[in-house]
Amino acid sequence: MTPQSDTRTHARNFIGGAWTDSTTTTESINPATGMALGTFADGGVEEARAAIDAARAAFTTGDWARNRELRAHALFEMADRLTERRDELVVLLSRENGKTLPEAGFEVDASIPKLRYYAAVTLTESGRAAEVKPGLYSMTLKQPAGVAAVIAPWNSPVVLSIRSFAPALAAGCTVVMKLPGQTGLTNGLLYEIISSTTSLPAGVVNAFTESGSAGARLVVSDPDVDVISFTGSTDTGRSIMANASATLKGMSLELGGKTPMIVFDDADLDAAVPVLTKAITTFTGQFCMTGSRILVQRGIADELRTRLSAALEAVRVGPGDDPSSDMGPLIDRANADRVDRFVADAANYAKIVVRGGRITTGPLAAGAFVRPSLVEVEGVDQPIVQQEVFGPVATFEIFDDEADAITRANATDYGLAASIWTCDVDRPLRVGREIDAGTIWTNTWAMIFDQMEEGGFKQSGVGRLHGIRALEEFQEIKHYVHPSPRTI
Numbered sequence: 001m002t003p004q005s006d007t008r009t010h011a012r013n014f015i016g017g018a019w020t021d022s023t024t025t026t027e028s029i030n031p032a033t034g035m036a037l038g039t040f041a042d043g044g045v046e047e048a049r050a051a052i053d054a055a056r057a058a059f060t061t062g063d064w065a066r067n068r069e070l071r072a073h074a075l076f077e078m079a080d081r082l083t084e085r086r087d088e089l090v091v092l093l094s095r096e097n098g099k100t101l102p103e104a105g106f107e108v109d110a111s112i113p114k115l116r117y118y119a120a121v122t123l124t125e126s127g128r129a130a131e132v133k134p135g136l137y138s139m140t141l142k143q144p145a146g147v148a149a150v151i152a153p154w155n156s157p158v159v160l161s162i163r164s165f166a167p168a169l170a171a172g173c174t175v176v177m178k179l180p181g182q183t184g185l186t187n188g189l190l191y192e193i194i195s196s197t198t199s200l201p202a203g204v205v206n207a208f209t210e211s212g213s214a215g216a217r218l219v220v221s222d223p224d225v226d227v228i229s230f231t232g233s234t235d236t237g238r239s240i241m242a243n244a245s246a247t248l249k250g251m252s253l254e255l256g257g258k259t260p261m262i263v264f265d266d267a268d269l270d271a272a273v274p275v276l277t278k279a280i281t282t283f284t285g286q287f288c289m290t291g292s293r294i295l296v297q298r299g300i301a302d303e304l305r306t307r308l309s310a311a312l313e314a315v316r317v318g319p320g321d322d323p324s325s326d327m328g329p330l331i332d333r334a335n336a337d338r339v340d341r342f343v344a345d346a347a348n349y350a351k352i353v354v355r356g357g358r359i360t361t362g363p364l365a366a367g368a369f370v371r372p373s374l375v376e377v378e379g380v381d382q383p384i385v386q387q388e389v390f391g392p393v394a395t396f397e398i399f400d401d402e403a404d405a406i407t408r409a410n411a412t413d414y415g416l417a418a419s420i421w422t423c424d425v426d427r428p429l430r431v432g433r434e435i436d437a438g439t440i441w442t443n444t445w446a447m448i449f450d451q452m453e454e455g456g457f458k459q460s461g462v463g464r465l466h467g468i469r470a471l472e473e474f475q476e477i478k479h480y481v482h483p484s485p486r487t488i
Contacts, residue, residue: 009038011188013047013209014195016054017202022047026211028184031098031329031368032319040184043208048178048215048222051206055147055174056224058203065144065172068122074199075119075169079112081193086112089193093158093186094320098328098368101321103283110448111162117450118170121471135484142475144172145250146226149219151240153232154182154331155286155390158190163465164229164252165205171474173227174204176219181211182331223247227474230254231288233388234413234459241462252463252473254288254455256388257416260409261291261445262399262431265299267421269307271443277311279419279445281327281372285339285392288460289417289439289446292389294374294396295408301398305353305376308396312354312372317364329368330391336368339391343373346384351376353396380411388414402427406434415457419445438464 011028012019022041030037059065082089086108094104129139148168152161157179165175179187187209194205210216219225220243227250230240234255244251261276263269279291296304320328330336340358356371372392375384385395399405409418417439420428432440436457441447448454448466455464463473 009185009188011038011040011185011191011209013041013043013207014191015047015050015206015208017195019195020047020050020208022208026181026184028096028181029332030095031332032095032321032364034333034366034368037096038185040181040188040209042181042184042212043178043210044212044215045218046215047208047210048176048218051176051208052147052219052222052224054203054206055176058201059144059147059174062201062204064174064201064204068172070199070201071169071172072119072122074197074204075115075122075166077199078194078197079115079119081196082108082112082115085189085193089158089186089189091321092189093183094328096183096186097154097157098320098331099283100325100328101323103328104320107156107159111159114159114162114166114450118166118471121167121468122170137482137484139480139482140477141480142171142472142477145474145476146173147224148173148175148474149225149228150175150177151216151219151228151230151232152177152179154180155283157183157186160231161190163470164231167465167470168227168229168474169204171471173474175206176225177205177207178216178219179207179209181209184209184211217243220244220249221246225249227251228253229465229473237461250473252455252461252465252470254416254461254465255459256414257288257290257456257460258293258385258388258412258414259289259291259417259419259437259445260293260295260435261419262295262405262409262421263297263300263304264405264420264422264424264427265297266423267300268423268443269300269304272421273304273307273311275445276308277315280312280374280394281315281392282446284327284330284370285372286331286390287446290390291419291445292394293385293409294394295399295405296396297405298398298400305374305396309354309374312356312374315372317359317369317371319367327372327392329364330370331368333368335391336370339370339389339393342384342389342391343375343393346375346377346382349377349382350384350395356392380408386412402431406431409435409437413459416455416460417441
């Protein structure tokens with residue numbers, strides 16, 4: 001795949017089976033150059049209202065909610081349409097979001113099987129039935145919750161939106177989807193793929209892009225929306241929970257993380273160091289599962305510090321669509337400045353082992369480029385340990401034994417994931433059992449499977465996506481009681 005030159009385009013919203021523009025048009029900026037890639041229709045309350053109304057009408061008047069075969073066919077067809085435009089989407093995502101081409105390819109390639117998985121799951125059903133007393137029959141059946149709102153972030157807009165709307169559609173819900181302005185053109189191409197799914201009835205999926213939040217707030221609070229699936233920051237998740245409380249909507253929230261990468265003194269460092277480096281730099285650290293805390297046992301701390309520092313300093317930073325780049329830019333210059341300030345502030349209370357930060361000179365100065373940083377801390381109460389940086393920055397923390405590692409790993413409000421590095425076959429299960437996190441990896445990182453549930457403990461989220469549980473986030477359970485005439 002070769003990078004393409006910039007071509008100005010305009011992306012629109014897709015509501016009620018039709019393309020719509022907005023009164024506001026906003027430029028999409030290439031974070032590697034600071035230059036405009038094109039424009040998008042920037043939605044708000046008007047688009048949100050239209051999307052909600054279309055989704056409600058499609059749910060109540062069509063047969064989407066009851067027709068499993070139609071739902072499965074549409075999801076399989078959407079996967080085909082996405083496959084056909086895979087390369088186009090990868091290049092656009094790389095240029096607009098800043099991901100390297102392999103990372104953009106990974107995101108799109110992870111999205112296609114999710115559609116196929118939920119297409120297959122659509123045709124399955126499980127419930128319970130029993131004769132609870134002689135002649136008295138009882139059973140439970142699942143039915144779609146209604147209109148589902150999907151709000152996904154800019155860091156991985158394709159895979160994170162599909163991760164939510166695929167199980168929603170499989171469950172029989174109709175969808176209102178709000179995607180962020182930072183990836184307006186990528187969103188528009190995804191909407192084109194959805195619109196080209198001919199077996200998808202009009203109004204079943206309604207999608208708009210918004211750089212603000214007025215439309216999203218309406219979606220969250222409106223009584224015609226029955227369930228919310230949100231991926232994003234913990235602060236925004238709290239706000240969504242509060243605003244949705246008046247209507248007691250169901251919701252799943254996947255929020256922030258501070259993933260501890262726990263390296264014991266018997267770990268294979270030849271295997272660990274490349275993965276730890278990727279855990280810090282993948283998606284330029286703009287990933288809820290970024291390996292942002294390196295916890296290392298004291299006996300190997302000096303060796304790991306030296307090796308990891310060298311690996312981070314060797315990372316090649318450049319435009320995402322440059323095949324020689326190991327790490328692309330952040331989403332914009334404001335975030336690059338924010339991450340740089342975070343590291344600068346940490347120098348007041350911690351030791352800067354690798355000082356990355358904002359690139360302000362040379363050919364990359366016009367973009368949102370930063371170099372990765374490694375910051376060594378002793379305590380666990382410092383801001384750089386407790387707060388999600390959302391950039392290529394990791395702490396380096398030394399522990400003495402398993403109990404100390406567990407205490408440190410659990411010392412934040414987050415609990416999305418953790419990684420344990422050791423050659424002791426029993427240790428990962430023993431230590432992992434005590435760590436408050438939704439996913440525990442052994443001698444690896446960021447392995448996620450469509451059929452296995454994913455989500456967070458503590459303030460990393462509510463509910464689960466992936467697996468059968470994701471389908472249940474968009475369903476209600478109805479209990480039927482059916483006495484035979486002789487028992488009445």
